[in-house]
Structure formats: structure tokens, C-alpha cells
Amino acid sequence: MAPTAAFRVAGLLALASSVRAVPVVSEPTTTFTSEPTNLPSPYAISHHNVTSHGPFTGPPATTTGALSTSVIASSIAPAPPPPQIVAYPADGKLHGDQPMPFTPSGGIGTNGSTPIYKVASDFDYQSLALALYHEWIELDLFHWGLATFSDEEFDAYGINAEDRFLLQHMADQEIGHASVLANMLGPQAPKQCTYNYPVSNVREYIDFNQKLTRWAEAGVYGFLPHLNSGPAAQMLLQSITVEARQQLIFRQFGGQFPMPEWHTPGIPQSWAWTLIAPYISSCPYNQTRMVWQNFPALYILNQPNPARINGSNVWNETTGGWANTLSTKGIPAKDLCVNATDKTLDCSAAISQNRSIPLSYPGRQVFLKWDAPGQLVGPNNSYVTTTNVAQPKFAAWLSQLNVTYSPLLNVSLEDRTAYTFQPNVSTWLGDPAINGTMFIALTDVDLPVTPYNVSMINPHVAALAVYQAG
Template sequence: MYGRITFVVGLAVANALIPDLHMRQAVGSPSPTSEPTGGSSLGGSSTGSGSGSSSGGSSGGGSPEATGTTSASLPIDTNFSPEPFSFNEAATVNSEALASAASIAGTPATDIPGATIPVQPLVSPNPETTRGNFTGSATVTGAIAKGALNGTISALPPNPEATVFKANGILQSNQTIPFQPAGGLGTNGTEPVYRVQSDFDYQSLLLGLYQEWIELDLFKDILNRFSEADFAKLNLTASDRFLVEFMAEQENGHATLVSNLLGGPGGSTPQCSYHYPYETLDEAFDFAAKLTQWGESGVWGFQAHLDSRESAQLLDQSIATEGRQSMIFRQLGGLFPMPVWFETGIPQSWAWTYLAPYIASCPSNAKRLAWQNFPELHILNQPSAALVNASQGASAGGSAGNTTKTSSNETVGWGPAAPGSEAAAGNASCTLTNKTGDSCGGSISQNHSIPLSFPGRQVFLSWDAPGKPVGPNNSYVTSTLAKDPKFVVWVSQLNVTYSPLEDIKLVPNGTGSGTTLQPDISTFEGDPAINGTMFIGLTDTDDPFSMFNLSSINPHVVALGLYQAG
């Protein structure tokens, strides 16, 4: 029924033990397309008419007249120069707070360790930040780029040294000091330097700063738009509102940290203006849980690859908090707080694809990103956290049965994180019941008796053509290097899994529709891999990839979406 499903989590472990076993990566470069802006040579893909796709072993091929996914020359900008940006970096002592601390302690401030040390201020949010859709024309278009670019990174064998170390419980090398085994990066006494060290570092952390800024604004917007009475309707209190307020303060701290790692004003970027899809508090919690999830997973995807290990260390310490924020918003929305054993990592271009649709505009002195924006993959029957029975839909009444035979859309708004619609839920809304297992009122933990989705569920999909303006000031453009889609890739926990794309219908401009079945696989025994807010996409290959080399799948990605499996 599933056709071919590739399960690769075990291979990464086996690679360290068996020298001749290694992960396969995509090889070869796509045929070049027309010359992109700036004169760089950029690999693309061309698809002839009649090249419709079929899923592995299935009969649901594309229509004979379909021309498949189109890939115009990728939108890039080789001439972008940012305007100056500055913020107050002067460290000061808060005399009022110091006097209060001394009064409470009953001792002079000078006797309190650290009390008189100046503290660096937070980076100020943009006072001109607004909310709403962007109206206007883009003055700059495309991701920044430099040099001659190819479509793929050539595959290489594993590093020979990676299979040499013997993990047998015996020290293999002499220790340099007592109680510290040999090895490790940054352990030779060199003074740490906490700043980015490469274009990869800079662009990764710049993306992270864009994420921190929207989270700060999002949390404030929730507080501004919804009153204590709105919180009370979801069994939440003023203390829960304060929790959201405190998380906003955390984001200001995260933005300050990343700004410093980027080098201060010369490398940092100001806060933008945003456009959110929710109308109710419950929808806002659903949206926030999804947004913080890709924010967390986006950093887990790149932090191990950073040239600056010092930056990676501090980034880990901020993202540990980010993961707790995602958990909190699930709890506020009545979902089980942590339905997975492992949080997954995704490439930077995936995180930027998810984030960009919700940034309306940025100031003229904002720094620009180099990452790709993929076309959007729409899940037409996206499981809705607003329903008692998300698998049945709002029209089904009651809780019996777990079959979804229609492609009804019960989300609100736009973009990959469109929340479940309370209006569409109607009388089937989980906010209207206090029944244990059905209710989605705020709680430390809600164990839903009816899952949001299930293995074998038919998932209805459609996707956009490349070439759509997205992101700040509509100044970025979606693109793909892939050929016609054949598979759906599911990225969750430690797994990169494929299911066949069936019932494929392609049209000449690159849009299309199809279906697939939700896979039934586990990370380890007892841990269903398809759970929580996870990441799915369309690909032209089912080559195996793992968490550490997942960015190599990008040239094969047709479109990206989010799937709320639990």
C-alpha cells in the first residue's frame, strides 16, 4: 500500500561502526537554466513536456500533457549593500535596582558580589514595528549570492578518521591533564572568541535573529490582542498571561545575544513588521506552537555545522529555552506538551521558507539572507487541533471512527503554520467540552483519546508554482531546482522517511496536486516517528539522508509544508 518507504535513522549509527557503510547523497548537477541576475552561472533543472511523475510502484502517474514543475533561474541579488544600523551598546548600572537590592539585603551595595558591575542593555525592538500585510513594491529582489553556483554538492565518502576510534571503554590516547580525556574541540587552552567565523555562520545566525524578533513580537501581540477574560475562557489565569510576557522578555534576551554574536550593529539587523493568521486566542496558541517548533528545529539543524563552536555553545543554551516555549504553547492550547522522544533538525532554507510568509516588511537597513524560499506545500486536510476528532473533521459529529475521505481544509489564514480554525470547528470544537480526553482547555498535560492523525491516513496535497514573491516587502522569490515530484518526505525526530506521491496532477506552471498515505514507522520501539508538529515536503528522489546531511536534499525539494500529526 505504501510502496517504497526509506528509513534511515539506523544508518548514521552504523556508519561509525562499519567502514564500508555510509550515507548516500544526491549526485550530479542539474542542467543549467537561463542566466540569473548578476551574471552568475547557476545550476537549474529543466523538465520536458510529458514527463509526469508516478510514485514508486503505483499507478497514479501524472497526466500525459503535463509539463511538470518549472524551475526558472533562481532569484538572487549579487549587488546588495546594507544601510548602516546601530543600537546602544553601553553597559550601565541600574542605580534604582541596586538601591532596592541593597535595601532588601540590609547590606551596602558594594558588599554584594557583582552588584556594581555594569550590565549590557537589551537590543531595543523596532519602535516602528507594525502588524498587517505588506502593500507596496519590492525595491530589492532575491536572496543575496556571490560566485559561480552549482545545483548540488558532490557526494564524498566518509572521513576515514571517523571510523578509526575504538569505543571499547579504554582510553586510546594520553591525557594532557588529570581527569580530562584527550580530544574535543576548543579544549587546548585557546581563549574563546564569541563571534561568527564564516558566511555560513553569519547567515545561519542572521536567520536565527529574524526568528527571535518575530517571536518577541508574536508574544507581545498575543498579550495585546487577548484580555484576561479571553484567557479565562480557556481555563487560564493572569499567571498564564505573565508566563507569555516572561517568554517575550526571554526573546529580547535571545535577540541581544545573537546580535552580539553577529558582531554588534555592523552585523545585526533590526526588528521587522509582521502579519499573523489567527483570530482567536486558541488559534494564536496553535500558531505560536508551530512557529516556535520550526525556530527550535531550524537551529538544531545548523548548530553542529557552525565554524564558531563558541557561538554554537551559546546558541544551544538559548534554544534549550526555545524548546520549552514550544512546549508551553502546546500546553496552553490543550495539546500534550512533548509527544516525541527527539526534537528534529531542519536546514536553514526550510526554516526560512516557513518563516518568510509571516514577515510583512523590514526597515531599509535590514540585512538580507542567502537562503532559499521553496514553494509552499498545502495539506488540504491538515489535522486541526481545534477539533475533538481531527481525523474525522468538523462535519462528522461525535467521536467514532478514524477515516478522512475528503480534502476539507479546516485551518484559518495562510502559510505553513495556519492554525486550526475555531469557526470551522463549530460544535465539534474541543474548547466546548470538559470531557477528559476530548477537551483542549489549557492544562499541564492533555492526553487526547482521539489522535490528530494516524498511520495510513490519506493526506491530500497541493503545491504552488515557483516564482511567488514572499517575505519582507515581497522581496524574496520562491524557487526550486527539483524535477517533477514523486515522493513525500517526512522529517521527524531522527527520521527521514519517504512515502509515494500518488494521484498526481501537474499543470504547466508548476502547480499540482496529489495524495499520499501517512507512514507507519517508529524511531525506536514504542516511539512513533510521525508525531507532533513535523516537516514534510515533495521531492523528486527517495535517496536516503540523515539529520546531519539533510541540507543535501534541498536540490531535490519541490515544495515544503508543516504537518500537525499530534
């Protein structure tokens, strides 16, 4: 189906002509009859199973770098908040005429104008195109795992046939998500690509899934309130809430507590694009290009490994930078928590798992290494990692509602290494801020930012990674 310029919602009406309840005598029975509705459903976007996987091996790209026009400034200067928000008394009383009964004044898109489900600015287009890239890779990734690993390999980690059907169902959900986004973007919407996954077994596959769905989810939370098109934001919101459930499911498949954090973080678009791009091998000719920055990879040398009984006692057990996906290579079977007989230590797939040894904790020494800029990444190796930072000085821990900075110590610009200590900070009393699947960036300043303006940090980012705090 060719995407249309505006997304049209087809409403389905369930029309029951009669319902006759039969009195209970012995076996309760109820007879339902209804007339057929004959209402059409919209077609989902055309898609296919990607047959090629692996790193890009084609010729050098003729076009490299992010999409760009004239750049006004190197960064956006801070400005005061809107005066009407500061002036609003917030005293629980009504301060304006009601547009209709039981409706307060104010709000955006509440004046009765017909909603148009399409992008309304460059910001909207590039943000939704980024989200569509994520829907496409998830559609392929979920199918790829089912096709690549045997039932016996899944069973060994407690992921049975019904769980695998859930994985198939989550892949089907991505068809709907991609259809919504492609229709709102129009004919130039990004198409399916080929991909390269940093995994070699089921446990690594599940970990990569739970990390990818987290940054895809967090990436949308970061831009959703900034979209010019409220109707487009509404459609995307109703997809991303399912994405959040998928991330929870993958944590459960990995034997991790499903939602240790009280708030899910939002990240800038350039962070989400940085994290997904290395796993996209090639895309169709004339594919829509992204405006977002690609930051260099950050390697967590002692990244916590949820596959271990003692996940914090590790060294260099990832399959690479950016996602820092766990690796099980070389770990003795007795140290893998899936084999633990003590229920306080095991990590087989479950609705919930309480593990007695934390993955990470305040005061933990975290060892870091990062790439130099200038690496070719992304579709057809046509994007280039860049940074404005000459010397990183801080680790920015982005989790929940907080961005917390800790100083980098023993910095070596020659080796591009340093270490820091995990801060002891809480979002609320009893809620450790640094928890769950979260993010670390290296920066040259400790710029104060909040969830709504977190993208202001981008000009100061030297490298980026996912951190498995819990």
C-alpha cells in the first residue's frame, strides 16, 4: 500500500441486533446473534521478511553525513519560560470561560478543528522518520530471532512455545506501528532495510531486544511533547505505549525485574539515532536521510552482565559499544544465573525475579573507553560519527527524571579511557535514580537539563552508551 499524505482512521462499529439471555436451569448458556457489519479495515503497509543480515559490504557511499541545510548557531541559547505559564495561578479555580459544559478553557487542539494525521514541520518529519526506522528494525529483529534460534535453544532459557508466540505477536504489532507512521509521513517514508545484530545466542538476543526497545521507547518520549502536530503525537503515543510493554516483556524473558524504575527516561533524537544506526546495514536507494547526529561509541568495560550470577563482577563482557549488549562468551556454566539452583540467584524467564546480588550500586567504579569521531556507521556506511568535545570531563547519567553528573577520573586522551563512580542519588525517597536500562554520555560540562529540554546537552556529548544499572 502506498502511504497517503494523511492517516485516515477507520472506525469499526460492533452492531448487535439482538441479545437473548436464556434462564439458568443447569448448564448456563447464552445465545448471541448479530448482523454482519461489512465495514472495511485499512490495509497495513507492505512489508517482507528481510533475507540478508550482516555488516555492510557494498561500495563506499556517494553521500555521507547527516541531512543539513543552513545551520543558524552551534547551540540553542537558553531562554526564559513562557510568561503565561509562570503567571497561571494554579489554585484549583477556573480562570477562563468554558468552551462547552464540563470543559475548562485552554489546551492545544481543543477548539473543534478537524485533526489531520500528518507531520507539520521538519522537526515532526525527522522525528517520526526516526521512529519508523525503529519499527522496521523491531519487525525484522523479532522475526529473525525466531528463525535463527531453535526451539531447544529458547527452551533452555525458559522461553517456551507460548512465549515464542508472544514474540511473534510483538512482531505483528510492528506492522501496525509502521503502517501508522508511514501513512503520516507520506510517500518518502523510510522503507525496510537490512540489519546486523551483535548476538550469537538466545541470551544475547534477548538482551539486545530489551536494550533496543528501551532506547526506541525513550527516544519517542524525548520528542513527543515537542511535535508541532498534536494529532500525529496522539497516534504515535498509542503505539509507543505498546513498545513500553514489549520492553518489559524482554526484561522478563531475560530474568530481570520487569520495571525497577519509577519513571521511564526520555532521550534526544540524536541519542536514539546514534544507538540504532550501527545495526542498520543497508537501505534502499534514495532512502530518506536523517538530520540527527551520530555520536562516537562509549564502551562500558565492566558493563553489568545480567546473564551472570554476580552481574557486577565482570570485565569486558559485551559485544561492542553503543548498546553494550551482554556477551556470554567464555563464562563458565556454573556462573550463568540461568543454571543457578538457588532461587535467589537464578534468572530464568519469569514474570518477576528478585535477585539477591545487584547488577550495579552507588559508588561502583565504572571503567570507560570511547571511540574517536569519524567512524562510518548506519545505512550503507553513509553516516559519520561526530562530536564537538575535545576533552570529556563528566559522565552524564540519564535515568528516570534526572541527569546526574559524576566527574571523570584518570582521563587519558591518548587511550580515550577514564573511570567514574556511580552517583548515590534518588529521584524520590526510596527510588534510586540510577536503575534499570538507562544511558550514559560523556560530556565536557555539567549542564543542568531536565526531561523537557534534555536535547540541550547534545553539543557537549563526546560519546554515548546504554548502561545496565538494574
